[in-house]
Amino acid sequence: MTAHQTIESKAPPQTDDRTMTGAEIVVRGLVDQGVEVLFGYPGGAVLPIYDALFHEPRLQHILVRHEQGATHAAEGYARSSGKPGVVLVTSGPGATNAITGIMDALMDSIPMVVITGQVPTHLIGTDAFQEADTVGMTRSCTKHNYLVKDVRDLPQIIHEAFKIATTGRPGPVLIDIPKDVQFAKGEYRGPGEVASTHAYAPRTKGDQNRIAEAARMIAQARRPIFYTGGGIINAGPKASQSLREFAALTGAPVTSTLMGLGAFPAADPAWLGMLGMHGTFEANNAMHDCDVMVCIGARFDDRVTGRLDAFSPGSKKIHIDIDASSINKNVRVDLPIIGDAGSVLDDLIAAWKAGGHEANKAALTDWWAQIDAWRARRCLAYRPSETVIKPQYAIERLYELTKGKDVYITTEVGQHQMWAAQFFRFEEPNRWMTSGGAGTMGYGLPAALGVQLAHPGSLVVDIAGEASIQMCIQELSTAIQFDLPVKIFILNNEWMGMVRQWQQLLHGERYSHSYSDSLPDFVKLAEAYGAHGIRCDDPAQLDAKILEMINSDKPVIFDCRVEKTENCLPMIPSGKAHNEMIMGDVEDIGNVIDAAGRGLV
Amino acid sequence: MNNQTPASAYDMAATEEAEQTATFALLVDNEPGVLHRVVGLFAARGYNIESLTVAETDRKAHTSRITVVTRGTRHVLDQIEAQLNKVVNVRRVHDVTRDPNGVERELALVKVRGQGVDRVEALRIAEIFRAKPVDTTLESFVFEISGAPSKIDKFLDLMRPLGLVELSRTGVLSIERGVEGM
Structure with a gap:
């Protein structure tokens, strides 16, 4: 950092000075693609690119501590800003360490460009x-x-990679560049000067006849529901606005997948909460009993559908998705x-108005009465305590004390993630970053760094578990180096809670290797890194300590000691239908599934 | 929960549906690794490959043509088609089996060993099938036969009792009748 700053940066290359090394082409290409931040880790096979970066003040390089951290940070950056995340790592272990985050980005449709160094072309295949x-x-x-074999292909590949990563259903694109190609001289061409050799052309505009038919079906529905997902977030903030407008026109209730939280405001009376395995009673029952389901930008994941042959048996289903598969x-x-979810929603609104459609008010009144009856079941209720901090209570307080602030939430994976999804309420898109499809423990902290970089003045909280946080804890060092004051809020129950819950539910309470033994002292750990450590095990002190965390200008580890054996409920046990949920007031959770059922697992 | 209800979504059995064979013709970018992308997709998603042919078809346009024969339920075949269309290097996917104008042909080299009556009979049947002898010794023939895969299967059934010893098939090729190109 300091060395970088003390050396006067070279003036940007003249536009007519187009002959440069492959490494310079990469850097120039990134700048021309509007990249401001990249996450990386140097090594032998990418040194020429790092050398070119040394002279480029327009790109901020964030040095992570492990390549997995680079990919998750890029995901957090992308998910919270709508811009692609960019990663630069070396060959071999650099690339393999990045793979988990790349897979995570593919599962959750996150735009990402990963540049990996490769051994020189003549050494490829020689081990x-x-x-x-x-x-x-x-x-x-x-x-x-891509594997770039000729520096002449490089400009086109760089620009095409960004196009593929960010258009259609977004996802990660990797460019593997051998070291000799980084050194070779070639001619740079800008984004508008390269022609794609591929037939890649994702379809974004929906079929107008089908959209008109969809508007008719929704208007005739007696028990409609919107089932929305991450596709709406990916379609941009405008799509979330369009969803709100269309939901209001139709009077239909709205539920969302884990990935779609924030697209529809939690404060809206039409919001049912998240659906699926740990979704709300009202959302799942409404999905089961609806007559017209409008799925927008979601993919009927198994965590959402539960038992497939009992999934919303009586409904007509409309599915809006950018991915035909x-x-x-x-x-x-x-x-x-x-x-594209946004484009189709706009067309649906137009078709609704053009068709002169009106919602069936009488039928909707009955539907909402039914939904209110389900809501009255208060499925997220839990037994409060004055002596131990309930994890749900901790999230509720975190939400209340950060409400109205400019706050972004990331999570790791497990019970804490589901409690965060249930109890933290999101009013806007791009505020919630979590590993959905892949379920990657270790995602939250590096993702929070990416979010903080995209939103420097905002409050970024990683809601974590004591097990997950240890998977990428090394990135706390990155947070310190780059002055990224993220808050790590650990719901510490000394268990891999979700594993423990499943063992209790499905494996006869045989808690095989799910106890988080030999935990570090998180407060001292924070201090060792140069961050601020806070511990709390008393519900009465929780608010004050959360405020201490929020008001700290440093990265914080908050060791929130919570009830050790709390289960995350309600829950659709796997293999069951939406209307067969286990509720929080179940008396004997170990016997919800009988011996025969357990034997099948 | 009873025995009919799986305790986990992972244990749910796929619903039984009739499987059918389908031939997909793919026009792909002629680049290293494209075949791997297509084959890898089949492997990763658990689809079967019954036969596969690939060769460059247009050097100037950088295209190759892959013909892949697969089996699955109609639902699975639709998924395969959609997944193939997602591969960036795949320019076009054509379901030949569902196209009434689709033509499918295959070539096989068949070695038959025998003497006396069997040898004469093998040659006679080969003539009926318009199979061409491309090599002969005093006790063997190598026949070259082309046609629809079912015709080749039939020929092989007849050669088996006459001393079929070795077989090499190209896999299915396909094209559409009429004036239009793919």
């Missing part, structure tokens, strides 16, 4: 030092990938519309 078949290994976990993959639908 050279730090050689790995990176394109071979990442073919199945990227949207597309999502249609009829898990659930057969009656009316598929392929297109």
